Amino acid sequence: MGEFEEIVLLTVAILNGEAYGVSIIEEIETKVDRNVSLGAVQTALKRLEDKGLVNSAFGEATKIRGGKRKRFYTITREGQKILIKTKDQRAAFWNAIPKTVMS
């Protein structure tokens, strides 16, 4: 899983059932302070879905968005496991850094 995919997966988990294209972009831009394109987010979401790390389902049709439905993403059990594993791996790296380096 690439760095951007990890960020998107974390955001899906944060939004807890309210994650769709635009809300994910807003959340990432707020948290990471970087511009994200819709194309990049959608591509990452499709990859995560192919890998079984997220599930998706259409919401109800509304009058906003030109009447187009939102596709909401939720993290799967497998996705949660991957995030925890990645977090542990990173923590192991952080713990391995000598104290003098980061002082």
Add this chain to the structure above:
Amino acid sequence: MDEQPNNILQRLALAVFRWFCHPDFREEIEGDLLEQFDKNKQKYGEQKARGLFMKDVMLLFRSRLIKNLSHLVIIKLTDMKSIISLFTFCLLTIILIVSPFFPGPSNSLVIGLSSVSLTLGFFGLLLVPVGVLWIIFEWKKCRQPKENQIDWKPSYLLSIIATIIITGINTIYIPLIYQFEGVLAAGVFVILLCWILHRMIRFIRKIKTQPSRAFIYMPVYLIILPIIAYASNKFLVDPISNFSRTLAIQQSEVLIRAIEEYKNNEGTYPESLESMKGKYIEEIPESQIMGVTHYRYHKLDDDFTLAFSQWKDGAALEELVIFDRNPVSRKDYTGFNYKLDRYRALTAFAGYDAGVKHWRYYLCD
């Protein structure tokens, strides 16, 4: 946001997106695009939001979102036939336009057909707005719900207008081709025109009697062919005519040598090229360019000129290339007359160095 974008560029971008995006993802991403645009509009203003919308659409062109190319290949076999046919006609138009500048024996038929093709790039441009209107109606027709009745009337009317324009332009051209290029070129042109009219009339009848929801490619022809002819004339004729001019000048060297030899031996320049045949030259050489007429010789008091001409543009412009050791000065170009044949005396309005000593070429109308 509950409406589609009003801006034409935005709508175009959305149409492009709908075309390339995989149908499975289209709805959600289109909704995201519109929502994002709405938010950006409030944040940055409409103009910047529109720019960001275009950028977003471009950045969506990714292999994962296109997924596979199969849905892009929406061209049916019948469409493919029309596209191949359109491509063939475009190629034929280009070949006809540039063919007078190809090496080969002088041929008035080639010149005649080329000038007809070039005309397509001028008067034929009248067909472009008709084609554009027609395409808009075709587009609307194809998008109509199946339960609606097919609206064939706009296509019918526009096809009649196109036929009238085609017939009008070409009818003017028949006597001109007959006068300048002879009966063969005029005859071929008449046959070609009859064939086009026959096809058009059959086509117009079919629009009325067998209305179809399928896209009609005729307006695409009306737009593309005149533009191709115009572009070929604008960008191809100049470089290729430079090539043919240089080649024809090279071919004339043997003739000029023979004329000078005649002068050395006889003390005067020959009255005509024919009078040198046998003793000074075996055969009068041809230009070896399909669109270049034979060399024209004019005896002067104690000098001579040698000339040939080639069409530069089917509507009016002819190029006269002259070997003249005493060329007229630049200020005299306007009104400079050269009797080309028994019909035409050309009037030059601009002259240029041909890149070979004593050779100049003049643009004449």
